[in-house]
Amino acid sequence: MIQVGTLAPQFEGVEAYQKGEFIKKSLADYKGKWLVFFFYPRDFTFVCPTELKGFSKMHDEFAKMNCEVLAASTDSAWCHKAWFERDLPEITYPILADTTLKVAREYQVLNDADGSAERGLFIIDPEGIVKYSLISSGSVGRSVKEVLRVLGALQSGDLCPMDWEPGQQTLGKA
Secondary structure (H helix, E strand, O other), X not given: OOOOOOEOOOOOXXXXXXXXXXXXXXXXXXXXXXXXXXEOOOOOOOOXXXXXXXXXXXXXXXXXXXXXXXXXXOOOHHHHHHHHHHHOOOOOOOEEEOOOOHHHHHOOOEEOOOOEEXXXXXXXXXXXXXXXXXXXXXXXXXXXXXXXXXXXXXXXXXXXXXXXOOOOOOOOEO
16 A cells, blocks of 8 residues: 555556657656646546646646646547547646556556546655645545645644645744
């Protein structure tokens, strides 16, 4: 089981789609940066584009925090290309095409019944350690604002109370 405080499951040379191109991505590409890595169930669905667009709109906020965004589904890179070029041209971060289901399985978000990924999200620190994980029902979209809040709390190194926002008082060092 993936545990917070442990090394994130590694992946290497996984095909991805990014801005009209097919590329290969590895977790090692993000060494030295924070990473928000999220899975979504399927291309050409209803809730998924709201999240994909939400993460894209906050690109500058993530960049200010030395954080990259990476998404994944079990759809093919060709499926990603068709959907993103038609409906989501504003998305600039890479989208893994986990057609082998290996990455979804290792991150424990694979829905064995239909081969899709559950809605999983992981915040990984610059050393590759999982600092936050969330897996939820595919019918409920995630809050990008909450992801940014949690990222800021993790980066603060402090004890952060409920509903803490960057710039507010913390409870001291963790």
